[in-house]
Amino acid sequence: MKIPSVEKFSRDLATETVESVRSASVAKVDARSNALKIAFDDLEGARTQAAQIKDYVLDNLPNLLPQLELKCRLNGIEVHWAKNASSARKTILEICKAAAPEGGSIVKAKSMATEEIHLNKHLIKNGYEVVETDLGEYVVQIDDDTPSHIVTPIIHKNRKQVAKSFEREGLGPYTEVPSELAMQARHHLREKFREAKIGISGVNFAVAESGRIVLVENEGNNRLSTTAPDVHIAVMGLEKVLPSETDLPLFLRLLAGSATGQQMTTYIHMISGPRRKDEMDGPKEVHLVILDNGRSKVLNGPYKEILRCIRCGACLNVCPVYRQASGHAYNNVYSGPLGAVLGPALEGVEKLPDLAKASTLCGSCEEVCPVKIPIPRMLLQLREEANRKGLVKEMIPWSMFSVGSTSGFRWRLGLKMLPLAPIAKHPAKSGWEEFKDLPTKEGRDFRKWWNGRS
């Protein structure tokens, strides 16, 4: 029996890592729900409204995306379309080559879309120095690691590990004080912001009505990445478009509350184009790369609602499986309950057939989702698809189960044979027995009692 990938990964995980992930994801759950309760008189209504707006977006992309493109162009933002990861990489590299043909530094603000298309590697291969400027992403980069959480990329690390990495990189004297570590990174990164000719960011929302790119952050590195260099390239999944500016208050508060337990993020950027003629600073060029990479295929299938996602990470934080296994266990850029659906939805269930099984279906992901994505329902559908296509080998022979479950006589016969179970060998049984004692018949038998009364 093949051990499912998430289980396999979690078994080799250091206790220290499990503890980092667990404590950090537990820690802010209450703060997040409190922030949302303060932000909204009717949180339930707000979530429903947000879900409906996102569904409207998903149903109206053929209108909204051209509107976004037009409004962006009127604002002086150049719009590029990328069908898949390689065309996105190609487009971005072309922009970089035009802006800095001799290579040089590129500063990057945190972006999952660029993780998805594996952009850094491609740019480095082509002679650029790519510097992640989000503190967490910076640590990931110097450790040659990958983010294990979409909002808090180094949730799997503790401060001692970060301190050692900074010492190794020569950022300053060894310290475990978080504020001192932050200052060391800040000092180092400030130089990079000055040098860089190109800044690359993600997009939290893009407003079709106004052609504005909206970014949220807490560290200020997005502001520097998008304003200090001459060229700003923003990369967005095509589902990130919102119809109107009036949608922003709802989504900004839902995102801040769900992601970090804040009423509002420290910075909100609304980028309306490059530097105007009378302006002293800001980028000379702004490019928006709109990425499909499997999304339009997802739109027409059973996993469409996963594209409502605003990448708040709340489902990761509450997921009991994520807390035990960490994000890296999902073997995908997107981890946790979101990743278990979005990964196979984008890349095909054939590539990640057992990911959907890494869930107790407890439903806490759906309960906290600000856009009410029915994640458990989609995990069940993914399991069904994987089973129907014969992609996973079942531990329990369900056809045998059907023989028993479709006849009262055969079922009762099966129950009579149950005492023999402890001597039988079966992978499901050994799986259960590895850490738990098998259940035994306790007290009276129901059927005997029932028959005895009448």
Next chain:
Amino acid sequence: MRIRTYARYDAEVSRSASNISQTEPMTTGAPKPKVRLMLTCLCDAFFGEVGIATVRVLEHAGCTVVFDKDQTCCGQPPFNSGDWTAARLAAGHLMRTTLIHKDTVVTPSASCAAMVREGYPMLYTDMAHPEIFELGEYLVQHLKIETWPITAKKMPAKTKVAFHSSCHGRGIGLKGEQRQLLASLPWVELVPFDQGEQCCGFGGAFSANHPSISAGIGMEKLKNILESGADEIVGGDMGCLMQLNGLIKRNKLKIKTRHFSQLLAEGIGE
């Protein structure tokens, strides 16, 4: 009408409907609500006492209980594993034996109730949510029992209870009915514990194919419960309690588990 509704989903429905054996207890006096018990496979196989307590509780609440002996399983195990063909076969059988009748169906498991209410409409996309109630939900919402009527002559021993609200209970919209009934028992002291709403880690086949993660989640739950000083863990789903009990026994922890119906039954007396 019901027969015709379900017949669409399973050709055998009407043919087998007459084969159902049933035993009905004596009824006296005023008409009693007739309740059809959905025992659940776990209570059938391992936890007969929970089935017995459920019947006693329903009868104490004034119901006439009917049990269909040909009943098997709701089909959730194959459903959650992705084998929806096997799930439909089991679901069809439950419809034939139990759901086909006009009576109210009650089950001592929010998980099985969730399967029938939410899972069946996924198996049969044109099916409305079938009516089935979890025991606590039925007692409080439908029979309007707010405080459990105690008739036992001797008060059971005092007990500190850590109440585990199952995820599927929240999933079908339970609003603390089981807890409310437990709180009305004078010998029960409900003790709060950290992260009370967290999953037990069972997840059906998940507990066998992701055993280390499943045990990790369960031990986390048990750690929080043990810190509360509870004597026992009481819940409304034997799946959760079977998971926790397997860990308790393996790790020789000093706490026991019971279904909430067993505590209610204690209050009835002999």
